[in-house]
Amino acid sequence: MNNTADPVKLASKLIRCPSVTPEEGGALVLLQEQLEAAGFECTRVDRGGVANLYARWGARGHKRSFGFNGHTDVVPPGDAAEWTHDPFCGDVIDGILWGRGATDMKTGVAAFVAAAIDLVSETPPDGAVILAITGDEEGDAVDGTTALLDWMARQGEAMSVCLVGEPTCPNEMGEMMKIGRRGSMTAFFTATGVQGHSAYPHRAKNPVPALAQLVDRLARHRLDQGTEHFDPSTLAVTTFDTGNPANNVIPASCRATVNIRFNDTHSSTSLIEWLRSEAASVAQESGIDISMATKVSGESFVTPPGGFSDLVAAAVQRETNRVPELSTSGGTSDARFIKDHCPVVEFGLVGKTMHQVDERVEVAQIHQLKAIYRRILEDYFA
Known part of the structure; x- marks a missing residue:
């Protein structure tokens, strides 16, 4: 040539x-x-x-x-x-x-x-x-x-x-x-409670344990075992932040982010439904409001x-x-x-x-x- x-x-x-x-x-x-x-x-x-x-x-x-x-x-x-x-x-x-x-x-x-x-x-x-x-x-x-x-x-x-x-x-x-x-999507969680003094936790509603419970539940969940052309899907917790500089204040809110790389077992729609269900379950158990926003980069x-x-x-x-x-x-x-x-x-x-x-x-x-x-x-x- x-x-x-x-x-x-x-x-x-x-x-x-x-x-x-x-x-x-x-x-x-x-x-x-x-x-x-x-x-x-x-x-x-x-x-x-x-x-x-x-x-x-x-x-x-x-x-x-x-x-x-x-x-x-x-x-x-x-x-x-x-x-x-x-x-x-x-x-x-x-x-x-x-x-x-x-x-x-x-x-x-x-x-x-x-x-x-x-x-x-x-x-x-x-x-x-x-x-x-x-x-x-x-x-x-x-x-x-x-x-x-x-x-x-x-x-x-x-x-x-x-x-x-x-x-x-x-x-x-x-x-x-x-x-x-693989598909890629990110979920942004915000847990909202009531701020208070750490010496009087009964007067506050601490969002941190609830959000920690949620991200732990998500991280431990096995999404699938892989498919003919794909490895197993993965979920990574990428941030967890209260923005709280004080050690004696229970924060009013905290945030966490997870990123999912998913195979053809899932769609972004099915994963969003699963994430919302898990967040609602933890919110009901804890009494902490948990909201979620998502960004889908691709299926x-x-x-x-x-x-x-x-x-x-x-x-x-x-x-x-x-x-x-x-x-x-x-x-x-x-x-x-x-x-x-x-x-x-x-x-x-x-x-x-x-x-x-x-x-x-x-x-x-x-x-x-x-x-x-x-x-x-x-x-x-x-």
Whole structure:
């Protein structure tokens, strides 16, 4: 294969764009210039102060369209003084590309953009290639990929299948691809009693024991034993706070937060019903009012193993000599939105340094990832 578009140079340029969510930072402007020069029709789909880019090669109406999805926004770098190299340097040093976004996921975007440009330039396919790139994956994701999908629906645009270029491999290239993700939701509890002096507890109503009883009951509950494609669901108590600096005052209220990562045994609706039932039970037993608010980040989903996952896995194996594990592990990704549009899987780099100080990636892996994406495209349109 010829390698006319250099994914390392493109990734380096993208890292130099300070696109910390929700700042565009010049990253999408750079990609639009590159893609339009290669014959892609590009449209900015900005919404709610978030920048997004839709790029299409190929006439409308094709029965087959292969989509890539990714993001150019990054998490904050933290204290730049703790980095070995400037977090937005994008420098290649001794075969390593350094900078925020090197793994998550400016390099993944650069790899699929380079692969797509090479494909349409050298072996134009009988079909369409679509790139849906957002600037709001690391944030609330309200106006990112969802805005792109909403715009596509209004325009009659559609992807037949989609590959999300998130880092998926734990330690070595080719180890793992994602065919689904767990759902994620957070519950915020507030227990309210009556403030009083700790020497006269009978004159107060202490909310702390009641809330402690509730979170203990939730934490000890086994949600399920796992399913065919998922590990067991988990619940973690992440905060417990009275905001009370005095040791001789019974507080009027206290708060706790729990985060649940759930498999396809559950929905967010069923879990919210369970949480409300447990909170109501403890409230009745204790006489303490317990209220609850929830935030759902995404439902669990799985793309059943089949033609699309087989195609991706075969390309990965041919380029890496590894058969990727079909996994649903990890946190959420924008695949949770795309699964309602078309079949979606994820494959990308080794993600060991994502969100860390000194985020970096081996240059050899970048070229390997581009080769995998190019092979996937060729096999899909063959």
